Amino acid sequence: MNYPKRVSDFTSDFMNYGLLYAIANKRIHSPTPLPAEENWSFWSKPRSAGLEFFARAYPPESKRKAYLDSMLKQDHAIGIESHYDVSNEFYALFLDTQYKFYTCAEFKSNQDTLETAQEHKARHLLSLLELNGNEKLLDLGCGWGSMLRFIQDAGHRGELSGFTLSKEQLIYDQHKLDLNVSLTNFVTALFKDGPYDRILSIGSLEHVKPKELKAVYQKIYDALVPKGLAVHQFFSFEREPYPVSGILMQLFFPGSLLVMHHRHIEAAESAGFMITHDSVHDYKPTLKAWYDRLAANQEKAIGLVGLEVFNRYMTFFPIAWLFFQQKEAELHRVVMKK
Numbered sequence: 001m002n003y004p005k006r007v008s009d010f011t012s013d014f015m016n017y018g019l020l021y022a023i024a025n026k027r028i029h030s031p032t033p034l035p036a037e038e039n040w041s042f043w044s045k046p047r048s049a050g051l052e053f054f055a056r057a058y059p060p061e062s063k064r065k066a067y068l069d070s071m072l073k074q075d076h077a078i079g080i081e082s083h084y085d086v087s088n089e090f091y092a093l094f095l096d097t098q099y100k101f102y103t104c105a106e107f108k109s110n111q112d113t114l115e116t117a118q119e120h121k122a123r124h125l126l127s128l129l130e131l132n133g134n135e136k137l138l139d140l141g142c143g144w145g146s147m148l149r150f151i152q153d154a155g156h157r158g159e160l161s162g163f164t165l166s167k168e169q170l171i172y173d174q175h176k177l178d179l180n181v182s183l184t185n186f187v188t189a190l191f192k193d194g195p196y197d198r199i200l201s202i203g204s205l206e207h208v209k210p211k212e213l214k215a216v217y218q219k220i221y222d223a224l225v226p227k228g229l230a231v232h233q234f235f236s237f238e239r240e241p242y243p244v245s246g247i248l249m250q251l252f253f254p255g256s257l258l259v260m261h262h263r264h265i266e267a268a269e270s271a272g273f274m275i276t277h278d279s280v281h282d283y284k285p286t287l288k289a290w291y292d293r294l295a296a297n298q299e300k301a302i303g304l305v306g307l308e309v310f311n312r313y314m315t316f317f318p319i320a321w322l323f324f325q326q327k328e329a330e331l332h333r334v335v336m337k338k
């Protein structure tokens with residue numbers, strides 16, 4: 001892209017979507033790969049109070065709301081495909097080698113590898129699921145089959161199934177892992193194979209639009225057997241409903257907008273659930289681990305997905321890190337009992 005065009009794109013991004021969006025989009029379209037150290041420090045270093053204030057105040061809330069409301073009209077599948085259907089080989093360059101979780105791990109010490117940290121997370125979720133060996137379980141947004149496989153490896157004999165909206169993941173889950181996974185939108189579809197003893201989600205409720213939340217929790221509640229458990233790991237906003245970061249995230253998850261944590265809890269309780277566990281976990285070490293692995297695999301990554309996609313993920317991980325560092329969002333594991 002020529003220089004005058006990049007300047008005019010920056011100006012129009014800035015006017016419409018604010019400073020951080022304009023900077024991020026400009027860096028994503030950099031004509032060269034973003035240098036790992038400079039790029040991480042660019043996003044993670046503290047900004048002056050004046051710049052921080054301006055970055056959060058513009059565009060004003062009415063403009064942010066109008067833009068986000070228009071993005072939310074988009075079909076779920078469009079946003080999911082643009083983020084997940086990039087290339088399975090590309091994701092394999094930075095995810096843990098064993099289970100390919102694309103969700104927050106649990107680093108218990110500086111010595112933990114990403115693989116160990118993902119196992120810690122999976123073990124914690126497994127304990128929250130309180131499985132005895134025969135329960136029928138559905139994983140909403142099962143990704144590359146990670147948790148279904150972990151549960152299988154733990155010796156579970158009950159029926160396991162999963163939904164995804166990513167065609168690349170579906171191919172991997174069905175053909176490589178031989179899992180019972182279907183391309184099903186858990187927001188719009190009926191859970192016709194229920195009832196389930198357990199319903200699980202790890203990192204997929206973030207894609208449920210604010211207006212859909214209540215109905216999704218009701219559907220999960222209705223699809224569970226009496227005393228059944230829903231176990232969810234997700235992150236949610238801790239601040240106002242239309243922050244600037246909601247706009248920034250459209251670069252990476254178009255059509256998705258987080259809701260505030262208390263809205264999840266209210267929606268679950270109004271469906272009839274009792275909340276029996278709610279813990280907070282730190283996403284930052286996982287984001288840094290993915291970033292370091294991606295940067296170390298720069299050449300292969302660009303060969304697989306091209307420069308722009310490489311730069312997009314190199315921009316996404318530090319911005320997401322900053323998002324948690326500044327406590328705009330928090331990651332929770334929640335158990336809900338019917």
Ligand SMILES: C[S@@+](CC[C@H](N)C(=O)[O-])C[C@H]1O[C@@H](n2cnc3c(N)ncnc32)[C@H](O)[C@@H]1O
Binds near residue numbers: 204
């Ligand atoms: C961040 S990934 C997490 C994958 C997996 N749970 C893990 O821990 O690695 C989000 C997953 O949610 C799925 N997803 C998001 N919205 C969905 C929807 N409406 N219906 C079905 N799957 C959805 C995506 O396809 C993807 O598999």
